[in-house]
Amino acid sequence: MSEQPAAPSSAALQADCANCFALCCVALPFAKSSDFAVDKDAGKPCGNLLADFRCGIHTDLRAKGFTGCTVFDCFGAGQKVSQVTFGGQDWRRAPKSARQMFQVLPVMRQLHELLWYLTEALGLPPAAPLHAELRQALDRVDQLTLAAPEALTTLDMPTVRAEVNALLLETSELVRAKVPGRKRNHRGADLIGAKLAGADLRAANLRGAYLIAANLRNADLRDADLIGADLRDTNLPGADLTGAIFLTQAQLNAARGDSSTRLPAHLDRPAHW
Known part of the structure; x- marks a missing residue:
């Protein structure tokens, strides 16, 4: 065999x-915005790129307006x-x-x-x-x-x-079926800026949901499916994400949490939280 x-x-x-x-x-490519300080075309080296392929402002990316690079x-x-x-x-x-x-x-x-x-x-x-x-x-x-x-x-x-x-x-x-009770289905939902502090979203379907700047402080997101969810500036202090599935480091890097945010064991707490 x-x-x-x-x-x-x-x-x-x-x-x-x-x-x-x-x-x-x-x-x-990237466009001048809250994520990038300048415009850059695809195939063009960033102006901060050094000859040895390192970033010249790596430790100051957020302060210099390149938050997108850290995400x-x-x-x-x-x-x-x-x-x-x-x-x-x-x-x-x-x-x-x-x-x-x-x-x-x-x-x-x-x-x-x-x-x-x-x-x-x-x-x-x-x-x-x-x-x-x-x-x-x-x-x-x-x-x-x-x-x-x-x-x-x-x-x-x-x-x-x-x-x-x-x-x-x-x-x-x-x-998610192993979690008892009714689960919320917010697949692809527009929840931009939504007030969801303390919400029971355990085992919820949040696939592709737009949670930009939503308030999820102290929300229960255990076992929730977060694949493709947009967590830019999502407020996560006190939120419980243990067991959340298909959550990535990039999503966490784009969100706003703190030391009280509970994370899956395989993901790191972003340094800027």
Whole structure:
């Protein structure tokens, strides 16, 4: 019997800037706003990027108006593109590959995000009936990340995402079903600025909900599904997020919490809280 390929390690799904050629600082565009102090076109190096691929204002990003940089998470896609897809050749020394490298990054980031969710799903005991299918999906997506640049830039990502999302939705239903009582369904809801302090949102469906600047102080979000929820400036002091599923570090980085916010064990409390 052949051995199953090893699942990506948690480290492989976390940004390792030391092994990336600052791809997010070049490939991605941003617009002058509350998140970025200036405009930048896709493929143009940020003005704060140094010759050694480090950020010249890394410790002062928020103070300098680059909050968006502190929120972004590539899920380890940057180092995969830099060291695997392009074999360690950086875009400065190999300028002919630069455009293709920049095109690959957003695709790889989506694939790595799916790997993050699938890996989490495989660690959820209530989803045991789906573990075989989840493992197969994880292996398929992992193999896609090893494809050649030409294949990655033409990959049908909507179809890939749809197939994985169907499994993640089933996972969510199984996990939340173990919590007794009626669960709120706010999937895709416009809850911008909503007053939800102390709300009972345990095991709620908040997939894709817009919670920008919402007040969730002391809210119960245990076992809630937060995949794709927009938590920019969401007020989370005292909120209980233990057991929340498909919550990412990037979402937490965009929110506003404090030392009283309770988090899942696999996520870190943002330094700016």
